[in-house]
Amino acid sequence: MRSTVSRWLVVAACSAVLSLPVAAAARPATAPRPPQPLVTAAEPHPEIGAAIRSLERAKGHLQRAAHDFGGHRVDAIRAIDAALEQLKLALQFDK
Numbered sequence: 861m862r863s864t865v866s867r868w869l870v871v872a873a874c875s876a877v878l879s880l881p882v883a884a885a886a887r888p889a890t891a892p893r894p895p896q897p898l899v900t901a902a903e904p905h906p907e908i909g910a911a912i913r914s915l916e917r918a919k920g921h922l923q924r925a926a927h928d929f930g931g932h933r934v935d936a937i938r939a940i941d942a943a944l945e946q947l948k949l950a951l952q953f954d955k
Contacts, residue, residue, distance in 0.1 A: 905951060912947050915940050 903909050919940045922933055 905954065908947055908951060912944060915944050915947075919944075 919937055922937050922940070925933055928934065
């Protein structure tokens with residue numbers, strides 16, 4: 861009796877495990893979200909806004925870099941800071 865119950869438990873467990881991929885495939889796929897625009901229509905100068913965001917991302921990558929690259933990484937971060945300052949001044953000038 862005990863071996864029969866054990867055998868049924870093993871069969872039930874194997875069936876459950878083997879049916880998982882089938883159940884996952886039968887699940888309806890969610891529609892992928894459309895990509896979010898980098899700029900909004902209300903922004904007066906979307907290209908400058910996009911450039912600022914790109915430079916800020918690049919600066920973050922450089923700041924997390926594991927290597928100094930002979931001082932060039934630091935120089936690049938300084939150049940990004942200068943470019944960000946100029947872009948922000950350009951936006952203020954337009955107001």
